[in-house]
Amino acid sequence: MPDNIDNLLTETRRFAPSDEFAAGAVATDALYREASDDRLAFWAARSRELLTWQKPFTEVLDWSNPPFAKWFADGRLNVAYNCLDRHVEEGNGDRVAIHWEGEPGDSRTITYAELTADVKRAANALLSLGVKPGDRVVIYLPLVPEAVVSMLAVARIGAVHSVVFGGFSAESIRARVDDAGAKVVITADGGWRKGAVSALKPAVDEALETATHGETTVEKVIVVKRGGNDVAWDDSRDVWWDDLMEGADDEHVAEAFEAEHPLFILYTSGTTGKPKGILHTSGGYLTGAAYSHRNVFDLHPETDVYWSTADIGWITGHTYVVYGPLANGATQVIYEGTPDSPEPGRWWDVIEKYGVTLFYAAPTAIRGFMKAGRQIPAARDLSSLRLLGSVGEPINPEAWIWYRDVIGGGATPVVDTWWQTETGSIMISALPGVTTLKPGSAQVPLPGIAIDVVDDRGEPVGNGEGGLLVITEPWPSMLRGIWGDPDRYRETYWEKFADKGYYFAGDGARKDEDGDIWLLGRVDDVMNVSGHRLSTAEIESALVSHPIVAEAAVVGAADETTGQAVVAFVILRTSQADSMTPEEAVAALRNHVGHEIGAIAKPKTVLIVAELPKTRSGKIMRRLLRDVAEGREIGDTTTLADTSVMQVIHAQVG
Ligand code: PRX
Numbered sequence: 001m002p003d004n005i006d007n008l009l010t011e012t013r014r015f016a017p018s019d020e021f022a023a024g025a026v027a028t029d030a031l032y033r034e035a036s037d038d039r040l041a042f043w044a045a046r047s048r049e050l051l052t053w054q055k056p057f058t059e060v061l062d063w064s065n066p067p068f069a070k071w072f073a074d075g076r077l078n079v080a081y082n083c084l085d086r087h088v089e090e091g092n093g094d095r096v097a098i099h100w101e102g103e104p105g106d107s108r109t110i111t112y113a114e115l116t117a118d119v120k121r122a123a124n125a126l127l128s129l130g131v132k133p134g135d136r137v138v139i140y141l142p143l144v145p146e147a148v149v150s151m152l153a154v155a156r157i158g159a160v161h162s163v164v165f166g167g168f169s170a171e172s173i174r175a176r177v178d179d180a181g182a183k184v185v186i187t188a189d190g191g192w193r194k195g196a197v198s199a200l201k202p203a204v205d206e207a208l209e210t211a212t213h214g215e216t217t218v219e220k221v222i223v224v225k226r227g228g229n230d231v232a233w234d235d236s237r238d239v240w241w242d243d244l245m246e247g248a249d250d251e252h253v254a255e256a257f258e259a260e261h262p263l264f265i266l267y268t269s270g271t272t273g274k275p276k277g278i279l280h281t282s283g284g285y286l287t288g289a290a291y292s293h294r295n296v297f298d299l300h301p302e303t304d305v306y307w308s309t310a311d312i313g314w315i316t317g318h319t320y321v322v323y324g325p326l327a328n329g330a331t332q333v334i335y336e337g338t339p340d341s342p343e344p345g346r347w348w349d350v351i352e353k354y355g356v357t358l359f360y361a362a363p364t365a366i367r368g369f370m371k372a373g374r375q376i377p378a379a380r381d382l383s384s385l386r387l388l389g390s391v392g393e394p395i396n397p398e399a400w401i402w403y404r405d406v407i408g409g410g411a412t413p414v415v416d417t418w419w420q421t422e423t424g425s426i427m428i429s430a431l432p433g434v435t436t437l438k439p440g441s442a443q444v445p446l447p448g449i450a451i452d453v454v455d456d457r458g459e460p461v462g463n464g465e466g467g468l469l470v471i472t473e474p475w476p477s478m479l480r481g482i483w484g485d486p487d488r489y490r491e492t493y494w495e496k497f498a499d500k501g502y503y504f505a506g507d508g509a510r511k512d513e514d515g516d517i518w519l520l521g522r523v524d525d526v527m528n529v530s531g532h533r534l535s536t537a538e539i540e541s542a543l544v545s546h547p548i549v550a551e552a553a554v555v556g557a558a559d560e561t562t563g564q565a566v567v568a569f570v571i572l573r574t575s576q577a578d579s580m581t582p583e584e585a586v587a588a589l590r591n592h593v594g595h596e597i598g599a600i601a602k603p604k605t606v607l608i609v610a611e612l613p614k615t616r617s618g619k620i621m622r623r624l625l626r627d628v629a630e631g632r633e634i635g636d637t638t639t640l641a642d643t644s645v646m647q648v649i650h651a652q653v654g
Contacts, residue, residue, distance in 0.1 A: 011397045015404070015437040017413060021386075025433020027295035027447075032434075035447035042448050043071075043476055047287040050294070050327065052086050053077045054256035057283070061474060066501060067494040068481065069474045071284030076256035079263055079282050080123075080156035083326035084116040085254060096331045099305070099354050100145050103192035103337025110145055112329070115152075118145075118245075120252035122153030125244040129220050131184055133158030133257065136265065138182040138218075139312075140164045140173060140204055142191020143336045146224045146241060147312050150186045151264075151322050155282075158257045162265040162277070165313025166191055166198070168598040170206035172275075174213055176267050179277055180483060181217045186241070190227015195341050197227035205232055259283030265483045266315055268421040269535035270492060271525045277483030278315075278421050286327055288425035288477025292446060293324030296415055296429050297358045298387055305384070307333035308360040309347070314532070315421040316391055319477075320360060324425070339365055344372050348380040348407075359407070360389035360417075362531040366399045366407075367561050374406045382407060387432055388414045392531020393563045394519045400439035418442040418519055420505060421533075422493065424477030427451060428517055443516045449475055453509045453517065458500045466510040466520065470502040478503070525622065527556030527564050534566065534601055536622065542596035543570055548577040548585060553612050553620045554603070557629035565604040567629040568593075569649070572608055582608055605629070607653045611645045613637070628653060 017025070035042040040060040048056070057075025087095070093113030100108045110118075131137060137154045139161055141147040147163075154161040162180045164173050177185065187204045190197040201223060208216050223231065224241040231238075260281045267275040293299060297306060306325055310316035325332045333354050339347045347369075351359065369377065388408050390400070395416050404414045414437065418428040427449050428442040435443060445451040450473035452460050461467040471478075482489040496504040508520040522528060525536040536554040543552035551571040556564035570589065577585055586606040594602045607628075613621045616639070624646055627634045634650065637643050 011438065011440050013397070013401070013439055015413070015439075017433050017435070018411070021298075021413065022433045024300075025431075026298050026300070027431040027433060029434050031295065031431070031447040039448060039450070039473065043287065046291045046448070047072060047283065047476070050290040051077060051082050051283070051286055053283075054081075057259060063474055066474075067490060067503070068486075069284075069478060070260050071476045072259040072287070075259045075283055077259065077283055077286075078156065078254035078256050079286055079323070080119055080152045081254040082286060083152060083323065084112065084119055087112045087329045088116050092329055095301075095329065097326065098145060098148065099331070099333045101333065101335045101350055101353075102144075103195070103335075103341055108145060115149070117250045118149045119152045119156060121245050121248040121250045122149050123156040123252045124248040124250075126153055126157055126159065126184070128244070128248065129184060129239075131157060131159050134262065135159045135184075136162055136180040136182040138162050138164055138173070138177050138180065138185045140166060140185060140187045140200055141224060141312070142166050142188055142193070142198075142200070142226060143311055143334060144188070144191065144224065144226050145334070146186075146188075146226075148322055148334070151312065151318075152326075155263055156252070156254055158255065158261060160262045160264060162267070163312055163318070164267070165311060165598070166200060167313070167600055169595055170203040171596045172598055173203055173207035175275065176277075177207060177216065177218060179267075179275075180265055183217060184220045184222065185218055186222045186224070188224040188226045189231045190229040192227070192337055193341075194338050197229060199227070199229055201229070201231045257282060260480070262480075264318065266318060266421055268315075269526055269533045269538055271535060271537060273535065273537040273541040275535075275538070276485075276488065276492070278479045279481045279483050280424050280477070281480050284476035284478070285424050286323055288475065289319045289324035290327040291448075292426040292429075293320060293330075294328050295431060296417060296426050296446070297360070297389060298432050299325075299328055299330055299358065301329045301331070304330065304357045305333065305355050306330050306358040306360075307335070307351070307354070307356045309335065309339070309362070309365065310360070310391075315424070316360075319425050339368070345376045345380060348377045348382060351382055351385065352380045355384040357384050358387045358389070359385055360391065362392040363390055363395040363399055364393070364530040364562050366390070366395070366403050370399060370402050371561065374402075377406055383409060385409070385412055388412050390414060390416045391419070393528045394521065395440065397440040404439075413437060414439070416440075416442045418517075422479040422505075423471070423475070424479065427471065427475070438512075438516060441512065441516050441518045451517070452502075453511050454497070454502070458497045458502060461511060463511050463513050463515050466508060468523065469505045469507045469509040469517070469519070470497060471505065472500070472502050527566065529556065529559075529564050529566060529600065530562045532600055538597065539566060539568065539593060539601055539603070542593045542601070543568060543589060545596065546589060546592045548572050548580070549589065551612060553622060553625055555622050555626045555629055557605075557626060559604070566601065567605045567607065567625075568603040569607050569609050569612060569625055571610065571612065609649050609652055611642075611648055613645045613649070614641050615639050616641045
């Protein structure tokens with residue numbers, strides 16, 4: 001973790017909302033009162049006010065079969081209609097929906113009317129390929145407008161999208177395609193990243209290779225033109241996006257689906273090697289997305305220009321690039337590339353160019369900019385900004401203050417938002433016109449959300465104490481399950497506090513003297529690298545799939561910029577590894593993990609060892625390896641089967 005608890009305890013700086021901000025704020029403290037008077041009535045009111053229901057709901061929550069929730073179950077709506085057509089019908093067709101900025105400097109401006117027409121065409125195109133309600137479509141695209149159009153077109157016809165991050169490997173695509181039983185994949189002939197075109201279609205081709213993987217459920221691959229790469233082509237399977245769109249009608253009437261109709265699956269890491277397909281449905285998810293986006297970011301859709309830097313491959317890209325902003329009729333910026341391409345001020349140029357007012361980014365990026373120096377943002381005019389957000393990992397107080405001072409001109413509120421792929425939308429955050437901000441703390445549950453910090457038995461801890469973060473009541477945008485695996489859903493999230501009916505998030509947290517919440521990181525074997533969740537088990541299984549590896553253990557070690565970094569301890573099979581130098585073995589293993597999972601999972605450090613510390617029952621003691629990786633004195637080793645192992649490891653890795 002970037003900060004230890006002692007540091008946090010001494011953090012006493014406070015920032016109350018300015019009178020001006022509070023006077024114009026979307027959210028006032030009336031929201032807290034309304035939610036505490038009658039939580040379910042509060043959610044029903046939010047849903048009716050923020051969404052257009054083709055068939056209004058009369059039931060709010062059905063929790064008769066926990067942990068399987070149904071929200072607004074007898075209502076019907078179309079998610080894409082809510083993000084598009086209704087804004088046009090209300091006279092806002094000419095409002096810019098997306099200012100899109102490509103990494104090489106090309107740009108496109110897309111109004112709500114244009115986006116609606118594009119999505120209708122894409123919906124017709126998918127229908128022409130035989131995609132039906134409930135069918136799964138995998139989306140593997142760079143951050144181009146077609147990615148947003150694809151997601152909304154899939155949603156519009158009641159199919160289910162599963163977006164796979166463009167940095168993931170062929171192996172990762174295959175695992176997700178197979179688990180979801182996808183019928184169609186949408187990809188591109190490349191996307192821009194760090195000044196170069198990265199190929200995407202070859203990974204899809206490799207993933208769908210029936211010679212090596214066996215039969216696939218995928219019937220069609222749609223290819224967007226972006227990178228201009230030559231691509232291998234299978235006439236019976238592949239089709240250009242442009243050809244499909246050209247022939248497609250731009251009239252399409254959106255059918256209403258049940259509130260609990262599946263909207264998307266998004267795979268995320270857990271404590272085992274197999275990614276979990278987190279399932280979200282329609283009415284409740286969209287309610288949570290629109291409500292939190294409007295209130296946490298103080299969105300005034302007529303005047304604000306909002307920008308979330310997240311990729312659509314992550315939940316933040318789903319909820320706060322696609323569904324929340326578009327449901328609210330916001331104008332937003334979408335930027336294809338990396339923060340520092342072609343030079344380190346690119347993000348700040350984008351803010352200046354479009355007059356961005358609301359900005360949402362991850363602490364790892366903020367810390368990266370801190371290192372590069374304040375002269376870079378100082379050379380740009382960032383005075384349009386009036387609110388900053390943070391997500392993905394704890395933001396340490398120094399980064400928070402830097403963010404507010406250097407990017408926010410010493411005046412903007414900074415909201416630290418805690419949530420997860422599973423929660424669908426923000427759960428803990430200040431409300432910028434109401435809450436007095438504390439740097440480093442996510443602070444308070446949103447109105448309508450019930451959160452506590454409890455001990456191992458599920459009893460609330462007192463103020464000033466630490467424990468486990470739980471969600472004590474169901475919420476509209478909660479995950480509805482793990483795709484195809486109801487038992488894993490129950491075990492992973494609900495078993496620990498089954499008698500209380502609490503959802504356990506996997507995070508440790510502390511309540512301060514005021515009862516405000518400070519996140520302390522994961523308590524399970526999930527790492528957080530640059531705000532992205534990676535599972536130790538998944539990387540370990542990638543490592544041991546390499547012929548030179550006998551055994552592997554992976555830990556997350558504190559890292560100044562990325563929060564945590566992946567450190568791998570491996571035991572080599574001497575018979576296989578003999579022909580390699582240690583440097584060659586390390587390089588081969590890093591590349592292998594990149595190939596199996598994706599570049600984000602490549603270990604920063606690979607340490608070759610002769611033994612791993614294990615308990616008598618054979619469980620690897622990662623705690624001790626973390627001590628080594630972080631250069632600390634090694635903790636209690638008395639439960640090790642062989643207590644000398646740590647001395648050996650320590651001597652080896654120095
Ligand atoms: O550990 C918490 C951390 O990120 C995890 C969720 O990861 P993911 O599902 O990939 O979603 C990331 C974007 C919402 C959480 O269990 N996390 C997320 N936001 C914060 C955070 N930790 C501390 N403070 C946050 N604001």
